[in-house]
Amino acid sequence: MKVTVLAGGVGGARFARGVREHARRSGDIERIDVVVNTGDDWWLAGVRIWPDHDSLLYTLAGENDDERGWGRRGESERVAAELQAWGVTPPWFTLGDLDLGTHLARTAWLRAGETPSQVARRLGTRWDLGVTLHPATDDEIDTHVVVEGGDRMHFQEWWTRHRASLPAIRFEHAGIAKASPAPAALAAIGAADVVLVAPSNPVVSIGPILAIPGMRDALRRAPAPVVGVSGIIGGAAVRGMADSCLAAIGVETDAAAVARHYGARSRGGLLDGWLVAEEDAASGPALTADGIPSVAVPLWMRDADTSARLAADALAHASTLRADARRA
Structure with a gap:
């Protein structure tokens, strides 16, 4: 089985790690591709920073600082202090020394003419990630x-x-109207047996991926079922201040509301299926009636076991949807 995940941020990184853990335990998955949000990217102190990509990179590599939830473990900040002393970087955004090494390597390769997709492949070779990371686009869409x-x-x-x-x-x-999906990201979607939408921020992590011209069309044409996982549990965002983002686009902080925001693929939207938390099980029948068959499962990713179980539940739901489609 080939699995492609749309992801960004800490929630996306933990979910991708869960998919990999399930793959290692089950042996049922031969390839995992992750299409990564690039909307958070920016230039700072002359280097190109990819926050969502690096959260995935470090988490999958086992190098992430789990206490802070971002950056490298064992980090120091001597260079950051110097940059701030020179007035080059603001005090509210600190670059760790190890993290800065990643940014410098990335920027060197970009300035040498490599595309973001090529750079992501190079960055992914340092550790045994067990997945392949693809920027959603090679264009800058900060x-x-x-x-x-x-x-x-x-x-x-x-x-x-x-x-x-x-x-x-x-x-x-910025510039998204002229952007296009990265070829490798499109290939990963087209070749997938299952497409999973991680429990990432639906507005600023998954939203920019879907806003790239041509990306929604690629997902609608994909032969694989598309199953999303809610990042909202019991009316509250698990992480990442998603409530502030949802309010800006007029969407309630609610698992069912986010599912309807994505929409049913059978009605021109994104989703074939949706996973909600057990706390939100009551929303399932109405969502199913709206064309988004939903199941309630434990969504908290507390450790390797719970994360792998969530991935297994998402894949099981996709399998059920596929079987139902064949019988129809």
Whole structure:
């Protein structure tokens, strides 16, 4: 079986790790591809930073700082202190020394003419990740946020400096109208037996992937079932201030509301199926009636066992959907 995951951020990284753990335990998966959000990316101090990609890279490599939830474990910040002393970087965004090494290597390869997809492949060879990471696009589509009062700032400033506390009016992706999906990302979607939408932020992690011209069409044409996993449990975001992002686009912080935001693929949307938490089981029948067959399972990814079980549940739901489609 070939599995492709759409992901970004900490929740996406943990879910991808769970899919890999299930693959290692079951032996049922021959390949895992992850299409990674690039909307969080930005330039800082002359280097190109890929926050979502690096969360996935470090988590899958076993190098992530699990206490902070981001960055490298065993990190130091001597260079960051110097950069801030020179006024090159703001005090609210700190680059760890080990992390900076990744950014410098990436930027060197980009400036030498390699595409982001080529760079991601090079970065992925250092550790045995067990998956292949693909930027959703090779074009730059940095996210900016327009807040109340009309001020516009890079997503990283809104997210990291202000902790999403400034009410957002809208999110804009610079240059996205001229962007296109990365060829490797499209190939991974087209070759998949199952496409999984990770429990990542639906607005700023999955949203930019879907907003790339041609990406939704590729997912609608995909022969594989598309199954999403809710990142909302019991009316609360598990991580990442998703409630502030959902409010900006007029979507309730609710598992069923997010599913309807993605929409049923049978009705022009994205999803063939959806996983909700046991706390949200009551929403299942109505979602199924709306064309998004839903099942309630434990969604908390507390360790390798619970993460692998969630991946198994998502794949089982996809298998059921596939069987139902054949019988129809």
